Amino acid sequence: MKTPRETTRTLKAGLRQVLQSDDWDDRLLEWSYSQSRRLINPLLSFLLSPDETLKWRSVSAVGLVMSVTASTDMEAARVIMRRLIWSLNDESGGIGWGSPEAMGEIMACHRGLAEEYHRILVSYIRRDGNLLENELLERGVLWGIGRLAQVRAGLIGYAPPHVALYLESHDPLHRGLAAWSLGFLDASPFRHQLERLLDQGVEIRVYENRSIRSFSIGELAARAIRNRG
Known part of the structure; x- marks a missing residue:
């Protein structure tokens, strides 16, 4: 019988394989309805990948999985959003690579989460807000804002x-x-x-x-x- 750590490694390896396939989005959609909560941790770890394709597909996958999660358990989705926000806080001890992109994608995929968190994302580039003062992270925020604007421009007309x-x-x-x-x-x-x-x-x-x-x-x-x- 596999230990929890071995099970996690197996899941992560299988998820990586899915994301590297040509039909990754269809395969992930099928998977996300049955085990969306189990997918989120390995997906967030892939945001740190130096593999450009894996990183960006993971951004899209996080949005998809979070949309499914929020449709059945909004509070569980809020917990993940707060986790992404915390990763961009100086007190977190981390740097939050990929978090702004993930936030933008999540909000593009789910209106309810967008309505709750859009101002926080934009605040990361506001001189009177929570300016990150990190050029690499600010690139992610600009992308996240653009991604959100693709779908919900009216929501961030102040940006x-x-x-x-x-x-x-x-x-x-x-x-x-x-x-x-x-x-x-x-x-x-x-x-x-x-x-x-x-x-x-x-x-x-x-x-x-x-x-x-x-x-x-x-x-x-x-x-x-x-x-x-």
């Missing part, structure tokens, strides 16, 4: 001024992800800032519609102007 500050960042990923996010929000007040990025050919990789794609910063700025500017 563009805070996102737009990153259009001036020295970090190309900040500039590109800010432009990407503004493409799903009202970018009209920031048109001139976006126009200044149109000739920037630096490419960044963005996870969009469950695929990792390369865009130049200029392309993302043009798209924001075209879509919402």
Whole structure:
């Protein structure tokens, strides 16, 4: 008989195999309805993976599993959200890699959780909020805001001024992800800032519609102007 640790290792290995398959989302959906709560811990551990594909598929998987969990036990879902929030707290002793992305995906997948937690996610890039002051984590927040805006732009209509500050960042990923996010929000007040990025050919990789794609910063700025500017 397997020990709990051996069972966990088996589950994690099987989940990794699913996420690396071509039909991972269909297979995970079937699995999540029968054992969503058991899946969340290994999925959160995969957010730390140096494997880009595994990390981003895990972000999507966390959103799917959390949506299933919240549909039957909202308090259990809140516990996981609070865990992600705690991981971004200085007192946690950790760094919270992948947590902002997971939060954005979860809220894109479940409206109830979005209504409760959207302000916390945006606060991580607000100068008057809970600014993380960590460039790598702020990239994750910008992605998370953009992902949420893809589905629920009306819920975070207050976010563009805070996102737009990153259009001036020295970090190309900040500039590109800010432009990407503004493409799903009202970018009209920031048109001139976006126009200044149109000739920037630096490419960044963005996870969009469950695929990792390369865009130049200029392309993302043009798209924001075209879509919402």
